[in-house]
Amino acid sequence: MTNLLSRPRIPQELRRDPGTVPLGTVHRPLVICSVAMAGLAVLCGLGLMVDGRTLLGEPVWFKPLKFAVSFGMYAATLAWMMHGVQRWRRTLWWLGTVAAAGFLLPEIGVIVFQAARGVPSHFNFTTSLDSTLFAVMGGAAYLGWALTLAMGVFLMFQRRSDRALAWAVPLGILVSLAGMSVGYLMTSPTPAQAEALDRGLRLVTIGAHTVGAPDDGAGMPLTGWSTVAGDLRVAHFVGLHALQALPLLAVGLRLLSRRIAALRDATTRTALVVVAALGYAGLIGILVWQAQRGQSLIGLDARMLTDLLVLAGATSAAALVILLVRAGVSGRSARR
Incomplete structure (x- = not known):
């Protein structure tokens, strides 16, 4: 058997x-x-x-x-x-x-x-x-x-037969490891807990995922992420699922290459995957910084919105440059 x-x-x-x-x-x-x-x-x-x-x-x-x-x-x-x-x-x-x-x-x-x-x-x-x-x-x-x-x-x-996927798999794992690492920040004592420990008190709770409020505060439907304070679980969740997101992006780009000529080149698709991985890692960093400031996901201030827009703009611009370069190469090849 x-x-x-x-x-x-x-x-x-x-x-x-x-x-x-x-x-x-x-x-x-x-x-x-x-x-x-x-x-x-x-x-x-x-x-x-x-x-x-x-x-x-x-x-x-x-x-x-x-x-x-x-x-x-x-x-x-x-x-x-x-x-x-x-x-x-x-x-x-x-x-x-x-x-x-x-x-x-x-x-x-x-x-x-x-x-x-x-x-x-x-x-x-x-x-x-x-x-x-x-x-x-x-x-x-x-x-x-x-x-x-x-x-x-x-x-x-x-x-692997697809170079973009060959890059997406390890990059997805690497970014996912960064998301996993956010979990370790939650195990550190909060300032109030650290003060109590310094006084020699015995605590029944050490660590928290919410920054600036108790863990049992108001939360979003389904996710439970805090709506009144920072929550490290957001960056933790987003980071973990880079494991699926980046390989799926590579698969999606390959499927789109059947209809979009600029994506038929493996080097172009690989470059787009690398740019996406860098943008994804940047998003995790911003979400960690947001949580550490005690800011909820739905309570974004002007500074946070600016950082997100800069990241989105830089990632989009890099992707556009890659596609334009590929289009230029294809155009010169066609004229020969």
């Missing part, structure tokens, strides 16, 4: 031909993890309907639902990126498997367990159990960051 968790064997004849990709090269542990997260998301959705408890102003099963969806997307995206790789298959298989077992499962396990208890999973030091569980999550997060970085390095040197 085939073991679903076993590393697929690649026939020798397929190893000699890098253009042949067997269906069996799918990363099964990551796919299974993604499917399990989808099932968990459904169960959490049912929990929202039958369990009326709330935690920090939100339904108690809302946080596990969000994390299940996010982790499912992470696992599915990595499985897609690893599909058909030609180099370091075994290394990537083990990195992905350890990421699923050592990062995703412990994280979501603690979040679901604490939700069932009706207590916070993050920043919770109420009891020794709560402290230990939060430490487990922290260790899993550090491991996940390191494993994602390692997978990005090995995926960077894979041969």
